[in-house]
Amino acid sequence: MTSATVVTGMGVIAPTGLGSKAHWANTLRGAGAIDRITRFDPEQYPSKLAGEAPDFVPRQHLPGRLIPQTDHMTRMSLVAANWALEDAEVQTGDVDEFGMGVVTASSAGGFEFGHRELHKLWSQGPEHVSAYQSFAWFYAVNTGQISIRHGMRGPSGVLVTDQAGGLDAVAQARRQLRKGLSLSVTGGVDGSNCPWGWVAQLAGGRISTADDPARAYLPFSAGARGHVPGEGGALFVLESEDAARARGITSWYGAIAGYAATFDPPPGSGRPPGLRRAIALAMADAGIEAADVDVVFADGAGSPELDRIEASALRAVFGPHGVPVTVPKTMTGRLGAGGAALDLATAMLTMRDGVIPPTVNVPAPMPDYEIDLVTRCRTTAVSTALVLARGHGGFNAAMVVTRERS
Incomplete structure (x- = not known):
């Protein structure tokens, strides 16, 4: 193994x-x-x-x-x-x-x-x-x-x-x-x-x-x-x-349990965006089901069209309001290639302390998105987190991180 x-x-x-x-x-x-x-x-x-x-x-x-x-x-x-x-x-x-x-x-x-x-x-x-x-x-x-x-x-x-x-x-x-x-x-x-x-x-x-x-x-x-x-x-x-x-290390922040990357089809092709498939493949790589995910750190593009695509993918995988979703990058802005890495760090700190950080400045999501957006710190046990990221031009990535200690 x-x-x-x-x-x-x-x-x-x-x-x-x-x-x-x-x-x-x-x-x-x-x-x-x-x-x-x-x-x-x-x-x-x-x-x-x-x-x-x-x-x-x-x-x-x-x-x-x-x-x-x-x-x-x-x-x-x-x-x-x-x-x-x-x-x-x-x-x-x-x-x-x-x-x-x-x-x-x-x-x-x-x-x-x-x-x-x-x-x-x-x-x-x-x-x-x-x-x-x-x-x-x-x-x-x-x-x-x-x-x-x-x-x-x-x-x-x-x-x-x-x-x-x-x-x-x-x-x-x-x-x-x-x-x-x-x-x-x-x-x-x-x-x-x-x-x-x-x-x-x-x-x-x-x-x-x-x-x-x-x-x-x-x-x-x-x-x-x-x-x-x-x-x-x-x-x-x-x-x-x-x-x-x-080398004597017996505890760590978490384990990289699953990952997948997909690429969106060209505009006008009629084919669906690739984010939902990236999520499904990452969970399969980790050997988990949707019910095992305790929180999603969303990409949160801030563009109505892209937000709708992400919300649709989350709804399709987890069901309406099926999993807590957070976008703590509303505090920092989108950091280019550093943004998803920072989300990954924040996800592991979330698992360590059992607190999901907030999506600031957003009082509530659009109702038709049907997502459980965390807008205030939420205390809860977190053992599995899903981190999502999308890059300009059609890149999609999804990573599952789990809390594992000796």
């Missing part, structure tokens, strides 16, 4: 806080972290709100030599990886370097770094462009920098599937563990809150233009008019249960 894949460490950087403890405390308080952008002047843009990681000062966490080499997103990733390894009590020097891998997800790469260097190119000339531009912008840079810093030379990679990426990366790491890898750092930390990245996100046509943070991102509600972007996410240490026990 295949050893379970367990999460032995996590590192969180999110608008709701630096570190899993701060993130969880603020999430349970329903502390919305969406506000006017401060990383650049948003006045000339139709959308001016974002979720920004608070008080993140890279030099407080990283060697000074890494600062000029890295984008803001990569600095957050390096710190999250450090925290995940510390949380898992991993001493990388004690593990075979080829037995450790890194799999991360990214939506775009180091856009802020690229924006700055392109500005130098056109305003000052090519001799002023940093040599680090050759890789600091690249969507695989987080994987590369983490693997270099910690001497992780085993099977690694990067997934680029927008919001679904955080789950897809964890699933890829799970595959490598099943092939014999000792451990993997995986998940997603993302964000491109800079003028170049902002224009790219606006081009998708799904960002809210509301100026009131409490009214800007309202998934499943009558007021849904788009989403708010954000930055951050979560990275994890994944191990097989056998490998974790071999």
